[in-house]
Amino acid sequence: MPRNLTIAIALLAFAAAVPALAAEDNDKTWIDPDVAAKENEDFRVQGEYLGEKVGAQVIALGDGKFRVVTYEGGLPGKGMTGKTATVEGDAAKVKELTEDKGMKHIKRVPPSLGAKPPAGAIHLFDGTKESLEKHWKPGAKITDEGLLEQGATSIDLFQNCTIHVEFRTPFKPFARGQGRGNSGLYVQGRYETQVLDSFGLEGKMNETGGIYSVKDPDLNMCLPPLTWQTYDVEFTAAKFEDGKKVANARLTVFLNGVVVQDNVEADHSTTASPLKEGPEPGPIYLQNHGNPVRFRNVWVLPKD
Numbered sequence: 001m002p003r004n005l006t007i008a009i010a011l012l013a014f015a016a017a018v019p020a021l022a023a024e025d026n027d028k029t030w031i032d033p034d035v036a037a038k039e040n041e042d043f044r045v046q047g048e049y050l051g052e053k054v055g056a057q058v059i060a061l062g063d064g065k066f067r068v069v070t071y072e073g074g075l076p077g078k079g080m081t082g083k084t085a086t087v088e089g090d091a092a093k094v095k096e097l098t099e100d101k102g103m104k105h106i107k108r109v110p111p112s113l114g115a116k117p118p119a120g121a122i123h124l125f126d127g128t129k130e131s132l133e134k135h136w137k138p139g140a141k142i143t144d145e146g147l148l149e150q151g152a153t154s155i156d157l158f159q160n161c162t163i164h165v166e167f168r169t170p171f172k173p174f175a176r177g178q179g180r181g182n183s184g185l186y187v188q189g190r191y192e193t194q195v196l197d198s199f200g201l202e203g204k205m206n207e208t209g210g211i212y213s214v215k216d217p218d219l220n221m222c223l224p225p226l227t228w229q230t231y232d233v234e235f236t237a238a239k240f241e242d243g244k245k246v247a248n249a250r251l252t253v254f255l256n257g258v259v260v261q262d263n264v265e266a267d268h269s270t271t272a273s274p275l276k277e278g279p280e281p282g283p284i285y286l287q288n289h290g291n292p293v294r295f296r297n298v299w300v301l302p303k304d
Contacts, residue, residue: 030171031292033226042066042173045091047224048075051103055080057200057224058098062173064090068097069200077221077258078108108223110230110256115164117299124154124284125298137283148295150183151288153274157281158188162301163233165286168294169197169208171225181225183293184212184270187235188282192270193253193261195293197225209260211251212270217260228296229256238266240279249277 030036036043046060055075059067067088073081087097098105117123124135127146140152147168169181181197191211198207199222208229209217223229232254239247253261269277274285286295 027174028172029175029292030226031294033171036171036226040171040173041091043171043226045094046173048106048108049098049103050075050078050106051098051101053079054084054101054103056098056103058094059200060171060173061088066090066094067200068094070097075108076219077256107227108256110223110228112164112230112232112254112257113166113228114297115230115232117164118301121162121299121301122156123299124156125296127296143294146296148286148298149288150286150291150293150295152286152295153189154283154285156300157283158235158300158302159237159281160303161235162303163187163231163235163284164297164299165231165233165284165295166228166297167195167231168228169195169225170292172197172291178206178289179291181293182287182289182291184285184287184289185231185233186270186273186285186287187233187251188237188249189275189285190269190273190277190282191235191249191251191266192273192287193231193233193251195287196222198222199224209253209255211253211261211264211266213268214266214270215261215264217253217255218262219258219260221255221258221260223256231255232257237281238277238279243279245277 042060046058049056053073056070069086070084071080072084073079125131125148132142135155137153141149165185172180183195184192186192194210194212196208203217203220205216208222234252236250238249248265248267250263252263275282
């Protein structure tokens with residue numbers, strides 16, 4: 001083969017390989033905040049900023065690009081009175097819209113983070129293999145760090161109850177929509193409160209805080225990816241008489257300490273839920289939607 005032709009073929013092969021490498025890099029997912037902070041400058045820039053009567057949420061979009069959502073009064077659940085603007089730009093634009101306006105980069109901690117189970121509660125997962133084996137069906141997995149992986153179904157079954165779950169979505173800056181940290185907390189294996197990296201989005205029923213296919217959250221209280229967040233749910237099971245439903249299930253949902261669903265009726269089970277509606281008690285199911293979402297400190301208090 002002529003030397004020039006060999007070189008041309010090699011160059012074409014290299015050029016063809018470049019997009020594949022770029023695409024592979026764009027799909028990268030971080031599941032550890034310390035590693036993300038070390039490896040990715042965008043992760044260090046993204047997050048919440050707060051000033052005097054103004055706040056901003058900065059969402060990393062990959063390749064040094066960001067979406068900045070600014071709010072009047074403060075941040076959602078922390079003084080916000082209204083949304084003011086959404087702007088996209090680079091890190092310099094982020095600085096112009098936040099730090100140059102007197103805002104400081106902050107990290108919020110949900111008030112119920114680390115909450116201990118009250119008397120009578122069942123501690124479904126406390127970070128130990130013993131709790132995994134005792135309370136979760138085969139297939140549930142624990143990480144080396146003592147975190148529960150997505151795709152776990154409890155052995156214990158529940159009717160009326162209070163539920164506490166702590167969760168952490170991954171950092172996937174190039175992903176969008178339902179591909180960005182997707183999972184879900186299924187109460188009774190029937191009614192899904194969505195888990196998703198919906199930081200800075202509109203707040204829809206298929207985003208964190210939403211009761212999937214039932215109702216949008218009253219407020220988008222989702223925190224940045226790789227931040228520990230909390231769900232606290234007051235659940236009243238549907239009632240059945242003679243095999244017929246006479247009252248819908250009801251959920252009051254606290255996301256990161258703020259009520260986002262206030263005694264909302266769920267008149268049907270979530271699409272693709274493991275269990276259809278019925279009078280029987282059901283499990284806690286932490287959905288596997290292909291994203292590495294992590295859970296910890298999961299407990300349930302049964303109620304009359």
